[in-house]
Amino acid sequence: MDGDRGNWLTGFGFTMLTCNSSLEIYQSKGDAWSVAFVVPAYLLAVLLLFWCLMLYMGAAPNEARRWKLKIAIWTLLTFLTAMFSYKGSELMLWPVAVVVWAMTVVASFGVCYEFFIHRNRY
Structure with missing residues (x-):
């Protein structure tokens, strides 16, 4: 169900x-x-991201393809986050835009840390 x-x-x-x-x-x-x-944003990032996630979830835990899919997922997430940060920061004052970009960098490194350092979890 x-x-x-x-x-x-x-x-x-x-x-x-x-x-x-x-x-x-x-x-x-x-x-x-x-x-x-x-x-x-729609074709390359979102659709490709969900396709890679579907392949990742279906792959065997020790399969070499899983590592390549992790890299693809992280790259697409970083690309999508940077695109939306760019578009959103255009509308903000520069101090707020700096904070938005800093959060983008922190989020990208956070996902990278979780995906590649704690690889036993995922």
């Missing part, structure tokens, strides 16, 4: 994300920078 609900929620989430991304591209009215932000 939980698996059915999870699949339904995942499908609903992707549907909402697709609608939101499509509306953003439509409302950009030809603004190339907005489209250049939405398309990589």
Whole structure:
């Protein structure tokens, strides 16, 4: 039962994300920078991230492919976080933008530490 609900929620989430991304591209009215932000964020980062996570969860614990998938997941998470930090920091005063970027760096190193130093957990 939980698996059915999870699949339904995942499908609903992707549907909402697709609608939101499509509306953003439509409302950009030809603004190339907005489209250049939405398309990589959606196609490259989010879809590729979830695909890598699905492969990672299905891989055997001692499989060499798991290590490569960890690197791909960390890279995609860092890329996605940096993209949203860039977009969000444009709207803020520079001291707040510095804090946002500092949090991005800390989060990236935190995920790296958890994924690669404590590799027995994951």
